[in-house]
Amino acid sequence: MDFFILENRGAAFGILQNKVVFLSIVTFIVMAGIVYYIIKYKPTSKLLRISLALIISGAIGNLIDRTYYKYVVDFLTLHYKDVYYFPTFNVADVLVVTGTFLLAIYLIKEDK
Known part of the structure; x- marks a missing residue:
């Protein structure tokens, strides 16, 4: 793992470059939807919460980051020697x- 500062003006893997306003609006809508779900349904599952x-x-x-800098600061780089480099990311991405992985596990378990 290395530290490398990168100004990410898009979303994951560099998609939607320079769409800061759009990405901010989508992020806000998703967050509002999750908060609404939590308030309305009061989930009891620890995994879901x-x-x-x-x-x-x-x-x-x-x-x-998007609001303050107009880009997301990515700074973590995973790599295997000089053979493979994973795209640079940050703690928020992790x-x-x-959370998405755990949500998928919850949904799979609940479906059974």
């Missing part, structure tokens, strides 16, 4: 991905 909290936390982190 944790997954939603992680997603909201990561979204807030990236939204703060929270969103982890």
Whole structure:
């Protein structure tokens, strides 16, 4: 793992470059939807509550960056020697991905 500062003016993997306003609006709508769901349905599943909290936390982190800097500050780079480099990301991205993964597990378990 290396630290490398990158100004990400798009979303994951560089998509939607320079669409700061659009990405901010979408992020806000998703966060509002999650908060609405939590308030209305008051989920009791610990796994569901944790997954939603992680997603909201990561979204807030990236939204703060987009609002303040007009880009997201990515700074973590994973690589295997000089053979493979994973795209640069930040802690907020880890929270969103982890939360989404846990949400998928919850949905699969609930479907059974």
